[in-house]
Amino acid sequence: MKLNIAILPGDGIGPEVTNQAIKALKAIASEFNHNFKFTTADVGAVAIDKHNDALPEKTLELCKKSDAILFGAIGDPKYDNDPSAKVRPEQGLLKLRKELGLYANIRPVKAYKTLLDKSPLKKHIIQGTDISIYRELTGGIYFGEKHTSEDGDYASDLCGYSREEIERIAHLAFVAAENRSHKVTLVDKANVLETSRLWRRVVKEVAQQYPDVTLDFLFVDNAAMQMILNPKQFDVILTENMFGDIISDEASVIGGSIGLLASASVGDKYAMFEPIHGSYPQAANKGIANPIASILSAAMLLSHFELHNEAELIRLAVEKSLKLNITTPDINSVVNTVTTSNVGDFIEDFIYNPK
Amino acid sequence: MKLNIAILPGDGIGPEVTNQAIKALKAIASEFNHNFKFTTADVGAVAIDKHNDALPEKTLELCKKSDAILFGAIGDPKYDNDPSAKVRPEQGLLKLRKELGLYANIRPVKAYKTLLDKSPLKKHIIQGTDISIYRELTGGIYFGEKHTSEDGDYASDLCGYSREEIERIAHLAFVAAENRSHKVTLVDKANVLETSRLWRRVVKEVAQQYPDVTLDFLFVDNAAMQMILNPKQFDVILTENMFGDIISDEASVIGGSIGLLASASVGDKYAMFEPIHGSYPQAANKGIANPIASILSAAMLLSHFELHNEAELIRLAVEKSLKLNITTPDINSVVNTVTTSNVGDFIEDFIYNPK
Ligand SMILES: [Mg+2]
Ligand SMILES: [Mg+2]
Structure with missing residues (x-):
């Protein structure tokens, strides 16, 4: 080739x-x-x-x-x-x-057998962990309108999402789950954020096209906890840009070293690969x-x-x-x-x- | 009384x-x-x-x-x-x-001796951990303007912070650090967010009034990782609302159970106490x-x-x-x-x- x-x-x-x-x-x-x-x-x-x-x-x-x-x-x-x-x-x-x-950053998180002892987490917690995190990469607060007042005493960042941005990565996540353990967990903060409620609505719709995949939901603060308490519960994690940034860096400790973790960033035309x-x-x-x-x-x-x-x-x-x-x-x-x-x-x- | x-x-x-x-x-x-x-x-x-x-x-x-x-x-x-x-x-x-x-949520995180074995983290990682998390509680994206388009296909949440909102909790955090191990870690995302850069600027100014307290900075994704890799490095953590929500729930696993963790929410006039x-x-x-x-x-x-x-x-x-x-x-x-x-x-x- x-x-x-x-x-x-x-x-x-x-x-x-x-x-x-x-x-x-x-x-x-x-x-x-x-x-x-x-x-x-x-x-x-x-x-x-x-x-x-x-x-x-x-x-x-x-x-x-x-x-x-x-x-x-x-x-x-x-x-x-x-x-x-x-x-x-x-x-x-x-x-x-x-x-x-x-628009999609894909991060596999695996506990390597030879490195189980190097993790700060106990062996029985991480053994067998096999997660694929689908993080939306081109929307949300990292790309929203930024503003600082003239006197420099007020600043803001806008977090925005459209149905299309959510749909396209949701499909990738569900297709991946079909070839894995048939489970997608949407990480959001739907009890507080309007964007998270849009994510939940759209992802529920997309889920109907993948009847053999189970969809569940986790608030991001709880997800940050569950990732340590019981990482084996996860198969595919689907989430927005900033939550994905935090959760996937956190998940990186499971493998014993962040120096081992690869990622792919894919779109409809191009693909980039990076640690x-x-x-x-x-x-x-x-x-x-x-x-x-x-x-x-x-x-x-x-x-x-x-x-x-x-x-x-x-x-x-x-x-x-x-x-x-x-x-x-x-x-x-x-x-x-x-x-x-x-x-x-x-x-x-x-x-x-x-x- | x-x-x-x-x-x-x-x-x-x-x-x-x-x-x-x-x-x-x-x-x-x-x-x-x-x-x-x-x-x-x-x-x-x-x-x-x-x-x-x-x-x-x-x-x-x-x-x-x-x-x-x-x-x-x-x-x-x-x-x-x-x-x-x-x-x-x-x-x-x-x-x-x-x-x-x-405006300030205070969460002590301690590793109880009798519960060291119950944590998903290894004993030597958590032993001696003693953190006080100061989370800003009334600003940021949880309180920002929310918007959903008429067709329901776009949603947004605004994250805003003012100098005053940052200053008042920063002072609480530095005073606390003076009575603890003299270290404040500001958790933010200053490489991407405008609000985080305002936090960094204001907190640096406040820090000058507390010359015996060391101030350092950590991006929130890195902080989520460091909390597991080496929680003992932290004394007082100061952070904005949503980051504090995520980081403090994550930190809750250190003690072996979220069922043990108390918190205080204080302002200039009122005070509320809750698990x-x-x-x-x-x-x-x-x-x-x-x-x-x-x-x-x-x-x-x-x-x-x-x-x-x-x-x-x-x-x-x-x-x-x-x-x-x-x-x-x-x-x-x-x-x-x-x-x-x-x-x-x-x-x-x-x-x-x-x-
Ligand atoms: Mg990151
Ligand atoms: Mg919470």
């Missing part, structure tokens, strides 16, 4: 982890006779520094003519902690999602960043194009690296000298020589 | 747990020669059913002429799951907080509701009026009940026959006869 893949490494640890994912993809291309072409472009703080724009036009164009995008991470404390900053790194990611119509971790600037260029989330994002990319054997081989390589403790210090309690590229090298080698 | 205490039992398990708190307060009044007068009024679903109003005028009047309010719980699934309902039980609580100017758990309608009238949160809310009420010995006696009684397994089934792994009123009776007896 011929695939044009746009590489957007971004900030902090983004470049170094993305490099390991590229190594894995190149090995896959070589072993399976695919033709993957990689083109790199700037996004985030690095793009602001170079072009004064978190998402330069050239980067957006590249994405639009590519088959898929592999994204690193975004964000720099020099902008986050400056309330007066006019251009923000995160705007790059938000705008990209909006421009490409990537859920941030740019983690304190760890940049130290060789300690965990590249597995980025490598598993590459696997999700392959699955997206129905290259299932290829994706499976990457996942096998990752599981092997976990088993052999060829992992970065964040999840390695045996040796703390394994670097980001050591992990990438091992996975690359395994792909060439699976055993 | 003479205290007029308004009792608002509300819905579900509200009445039965509040009754146990009243028993404790009556015992305290008798032992310490106080004059507590209790007057009961309707709020929530029960008030809608009787008066078609979640907060009848009579109830509000009673609260305004009382010294303090002891609140039960609110909410009924028959209203929650009906998106067309015009009057909602939660409106009663929201309106009450607004009318009484209860953080909801109305839990499935458990109502079965004798299985845990009354400890309501009883500890009564202790917070006593502390509020500087009746520290009285409050301490209630807390001692609670700790004793935990130690002796005189607790409801939710936290009792030894016997599952202890009822709500058994717990209340034990605590009442202990107050009359501490040993």
Whole structure:
């Protein structure tokens, strides 16, 4: 298969982890006779520094003519902690999602057997957890109208949702549930928010087209609690943008490390794959960043194009690296000298020589 | 001391747990020669059913002429799951907080020694956790303008904050930190939300008046993760309304049971005390509701009026009940026959006869 893949490494640890994912993809291309072409472009703080724009036009164009995008991470404390900053790194990611119509963020949450002991949660709580979180990505309060009064003493953000925005991701979630454990949990705050009541109304309607999927509801504050008390109760979680941001980051602790979690952002035309971790600037260029989330994002990319054997081989390589403790210090309690590229090298080698 | 205490039992398990708190307060009044007068009024679903109003005028009047309010719980699934309902039980609580100017919700989160094993989190993670969450309670998206389009296909909620709303609770949080471990963590989403950037700006200014308190910042999605990874890092958490709702319910699992957690809602004139758990309608009238949160809310009420010995006696009684397994089934792994009123009776007896 011929695939044009746009590489957007971004900030902090983004470049170094993305490099390991590229190594894995190149090995896959070589072993399976695919033709993957990689083109790199700037996004985030690095793009602001170079072009004064978190998402330069050239980067957006590249994405639009590519088959898929592999994204690193975004964000720099020099902008986050400056309330007066006019251009923000995160705007790059938000705008990209909006421009490409990537309305659904999909995050698998699994408890890896070899890492059960590393979670802050007790083993019996997390064992067997297998959740897929469908987070709406282009609506809600992150994209609503923002306002600050002239004297700077009042600010507001608007959270808005339309029926269409809810319907399209609801269908994705129900289709996913049909191929999993047939359960969708809508996380909302319908006892207080008007937007949540719209979500509930629309999702109930959509549910009628999937009679073999059970739909239930959970208020977001209760969901934040249930995710710790009993994560196994969840199959597919469907939720709006900000609730999904909070709940999926919370759920990330189940696996023992946020450094393991991949995600896909899909729309009707484009698809982007990225680790859920941030740019983690304190760890940049130290060789300690965990590249597995980025490598598993590459696997999700392959699955997206129905290259299932290829994706499976990457996942096998990752599981092997976990088993052999060829992992970065964040999840390695045996040796703390394994670097980001050591992990990438091992996975690359395994792909060439699976055993 | 003479205290007029308004009792608002509300819905579900509200009445039965509040009754146990009243028993404790009556015992305290008798032992310490106080004059507590209790007057009961309707709020929530029960008030809608009787008066078609979640907060009848009579109830509000009673609260305004009382010294303090002891609140039960609110909410009924028959209203929650009906998106067309015009009057909602939660409106009663929201309106009450607004009318009484209860702008700060204070929630202590502690890991009780005798319950360390009951938490879904590992012992070494939670041991020693001692957090006080200051949640803004009358602003933000729960109170912002709500809108649904005529065709019902678009909905919005507005999140707004003013400098004053932020300043007054920030001062409470910093004063609390001065008497604790001298650290305030502001939880926000300043990389995306305009309101969060206002919070950050104002809280930084307020912080300058408390030079011996350290201020740090955490994005809400990261905070949801850190609360599980390392809750001991927190001293005072300061945050806006909805983030506080989510984070404090999440934090409630640390103690092993949400049935243990009390809270205070304070303003410049009034103060209300309530368990953080909801109305839990499935458990109502079965004798299985845990009354400890309501009883500890009564202790917070006593502390509020500087009746520290009285409050301490209630807390001692609670700790004793935990130690002796005189607790409801939710936290009792030894016997599952202890009822709500058994717990209340034990605590009442202990107050009359501490040993
Ligand atoms: Mg996040
Ligand atoms: Mg809540």
